[in-house]
Amino acid sequence: MARKEPKHFPILTRPEDLEFLTGEYKGKEFKVAAANFLSLGTQRTVDTVADITQGYYGLLSNFYFTGGLATEKTILLADVDTWCDVELTVDAEGQFDYRPESMKTAVANGHTGTGANGSPLVFDLEGLSLSSFCTFRASMVFTPDEDEGQLETRILFNRHSGTTPSTDFSIEEVSLNMSNGADIAYPTEPTLTFFVGDTIDTNGAGDAGKLRFQVKSTVPGVISMRALTLYINK
Numbered sequence: 596m597a598r599k600e601p602k603h604f605p606i607l608t609r610p611e612d613l614e615f616l617t618g619e620y621k622g623k624e625f626k627v628a629a630a631n632f633l634s635l636g637t638q639r640t641v642d643t644v645a646d647i648t649q650g651y652y653g654l655l656s657n658f659y660f661t662g663g664l665a666t667e668k669t670i671l672l673a674d675v676d677t678w679c680d681v682e683l684t685v686d687a688e689g690q691f692d693y694r695p696e697s698m699k700t701a702v703a704n705g706h707t708g709t710g711a712n713g714s715p716l717v718f719d720l721e722g723l724s725l726s727s728f729c730t731f732r733a734s735m736v737f738t739p740d741e742d743e744g745q746l747e748t749r750i751l752f753n754r755h756s757g758t759t760p761s762t763d764f765s766i767e768e769v770s771l772n773m774s775n776g777a778d779i780a781y782p783t784e785p786t787l788t789f790f791v792g793d794t795i796d797t798n799g800a801g802d803a804g805k806l807r808f809q810v811k812s813t814v815p816g817v818i819s820m821r822a823l824t825l826y827i828n829k
Contacts, residue, residue: 647696652705653824654716655689665736665819666710670812678749678809680715681735683820695829698722701797705825708807717753718825720795721803727791728828733808734821736782739773744814746771748785753805755798765809773814780819 658665668682694705701722708714723729737746749767754760770785795804808823 648829649827650693650695650698650829651691651824651826652694652718653689653691653822654683654685654706654710655691655822656683656820657686657689658819658821660686660688665821668712668818668820670810670815670818672815674812675815676811676813678751678811681733681808681810681818681820681823682712683710683716683823685710685716689822695722695827697829698827701800701803715807716823717805717807718823719803719805720791721797721801723791723796723803723827723829725791725793725796726829727796728789729791730786730788730826731806731808732784732786732822732824732826734784734823736780736819736821737771737773737810737812737816738780738819739777739812739814739816741814741816742773742777744771744773744777744812744816745769746773746781746783746813747811748783748787749809749811750787750789750806751809752795754794755796755802755804757798758794777814 656666657663666682666684668679670679692699692705698705698719698721702719704719706716706718708716710716718731720729731750733748746769747767748770749765751763751765753763766787766789768785768787770783771781773779773781775781791804795806797803806825810818
């Protein structure tokens with residue numbers, strides 16, 4: 596017996612016809628108030644979905660604004676071959692918060708710390724889940740005091756509570772091999788990608804992974820920090 600095909604389909608033309616619309620975008624499921632989709636048009640729909648699934652959080656020094664000064668930190672002889680927190684003074688216009696909505700809802704400010712000595716900038720991952728992944732980029736210049744130096748960079752992660760192991764962990768790279776001599780400004784933009792595993796995802800309110808950026812040099816010199824940016828895919 597031939598299958599009967601429906602002849603009439605309901606047409607929803609008003610936001611009040613249903614409360615929510617659900618779907619999938621770039622492999623992520625979403626649920627948004629139908630009024631936002633149906634009353635604001637296609638482009639706003641795309642923008643709304645993007646706000647839910649992706650974004651970035653940027654902290655820029657004065658280097659990119661009037662004055663053009665990066666934040667400098669001196670690596671002393673005593674600091675050689677030691678992981679050090681970087682210093683970055685965020686310009687008055689240098690904080691750009693375009694995190695996904697889940698992160699903004701979870702915590703109002705995406706970082707703690709002032710960026711001064713002893714108060715490192717720590718990025719908060721609250722609002723992210725096991726399906727999330729991120730890319731962290733630092734923009735900086737290193738001017739060594741000695742020849743033939745090497746600069747390593749890393750992201751140091753703090754796990755949320757209840758994990759085994761509970762100790763911090765890192766991902767690292769060699770960012771500069773300074774073979775052209777001392778007293779030369781070597782620019783670099785370390786870019787480190789990571790997935791949000793089950794020790795740094797959101798475990799509960801106020802309980803999620805955190806990260807900060809550090810450097811290690813084989814020679815003394817001066818680090819000039821320009822910016823730190825976290826790119827986020829929810």
